[in-house]
Amino acid sequence: MTVVRLEKLRKVFDNRVAAVDDVDLVVNHGEIVAVLGPSGCGKTTLLRLVAGLEEPTSGRIFFDDRDVTWLPTQERNTAMVPQTWALWPHMTVFENVAYGLRVRKKKLKLTEEEIKRRVMETLELVDLVGLEERKPFQLSGGQQQRVALARALVVQPEVLLLDEPLANLDAKLRVELREEVRKIAKRLSITTIYVTHDQEEAMAVADRIAVMNAGRLQQVGKPEEIYHKPANFFVATFVGRSNVLRGRVVEAKGEAAAVDVGFPIAAQTPHRLAPGEEVDVVVRPEDIFIGGGGVKCVVEDVVFLGRYYQTTLRCSGKVLKAEGPRPPAQPGEEVAAEIARAWAFKP
Ligand SMILES: Nc1ncnc2c1ncn2[C@@H]1O[C@H](COP(=O)(O)OP(=O)(O)OP(=O)(O)O)[C@@H](O)[C@H]1O
Ligand SMILES: [Mg+2]
Numbered sequence: 001m002t003v004v005r006l007e008k009l010r011k012v013f014d015n016r017v018a019a020v021d022d023v024d025l026v027v028n029h030g031e032i033v034a035v036l037g038p039s040g041c042g043k044t045t046l047l048r049l050v051a052g053l054e055e056p057t058s059g060r061i062f063f064d065d066r067d068v069t070w071l072p073t074q075e076r077n078t079a080m081v082p083q084t085w086a087l088w089p090h091m092t093v094f095e096n097v098a099y100g101l102r103v104r105k106k107k108l109k110l111t112e113e114e115i116k117r118r119v120m121e122t123l124e125l126v127d128l129v130g131l132e133e134r135k136p137f138q139l140s141g142g143q144q145q146r147v148a149l150a151r152a153l154v155v156q157p158e159v160l161l162l163d164e165p166l167a168n169l170d171a172k173l174r175v176e177l178r179e180e181v182r183k184i185a186k187r188l189s190i191t192t193i194y195v196t197h198d199q200e201e202a203m204a205v206a207d208r209i210a211v212m213n214a215g216r217l218q219q220v221g222k223p224e225e226i227y228h229k230p231a232n233f234f235v236a237t238f239v240g241r242s243n244v245l246r247g248r249v250v251e252a253k254g255e256a257a258a259v260d261v262g263f264p265i266a267a268q269t270p271h272r273l274a275p276g277e278e279v280d281v282v283v284r285p286e287d288i289f290i291g292g293g294g295v296k297c298v299v300e301d302v303v304f305l306g307r308y309y310q311t312t313l314r315c316s317g318k319v320l321k322a323e324g325p326r327p328p329a330q331p332g333e334e335v336a337a338e339i340a341r342a343w344a345f346k347p
Pocket of ligand 2 (some may be wrong): 044163
């Protein structure tokens, strides 16, 4: 039963900008939180701080009520699957998985028999029984990834740290394995931090998502909250597909704003806006309904993308991408579009 709590956690490398900047985050017992953000935003550094592989510049880390900020990594009972998961090439699958137990053998007073039992149980969990005598080069990428996961799980960590664990796999395998990782973490009730730059993976794996940019957490919430109530422009455009339109506030009242982007749009906003102010309006393609009335647009192009048709519209000089289950019209035709939802953010 471990709750991970990060308080004002900060890491500055070489007196430059902070790689991790005042991060406050709670990961509840058995919860999976995905840290989602672009390359270089500080995801790996954050995990390494939690694992004790990096010392923070300031801030604190708690596991339940224990302050582990300055505890060495081997005393933390975390397990990390690193971004480039190097297995020991000369060891069999069994020995790769047993490695973490052998290191702790004395401390945990493990017999050879117990090691064998725990390794085999873990291999069963990740569906690798039968392959224990193989070497890593005799495994597929997905199987190697399962070994890396087994190696982390075998030590029965309080906290599981996964750093883009599926990044090296093809798309289909990624989808399969992310479901398995979620299932296993849930079955074992391990408190898990799962780093990814893939928003769909974050949504599929996690109970909550922490969106990160430039060292700072931008928003923490359930996938639905992140998607339907983005806290700022970064979250609105990083998660999901979006159209961005520059416009000017006509009228604002609380969370509602009327914005002129060349045509009128009713938007929600987290900011206090004043008439005349410039804003960036974000509209998701699936929130544009063609034939719904409202804005007059010309269809420029329609393409089929499998799950939906993407229509490029030109509306009062602005280009908008819309998505829908059917092709709405032919290129060149004039249509009316309804924008069901939009957000306005200060630039
Ligand atoms: N040991 C280090 N010394 C100096 N700078 C570092 C060190 N490790 C990371 N950084 C810098 O800190 C920032 C965050 O790096 P980090 O590896 O945490 O990003 P990331 O979000 O994991 O990126 P990616 O998605 O590419 O793995 C980057 O600007 C990086 O160059
Ligand atoms: Mg990284």
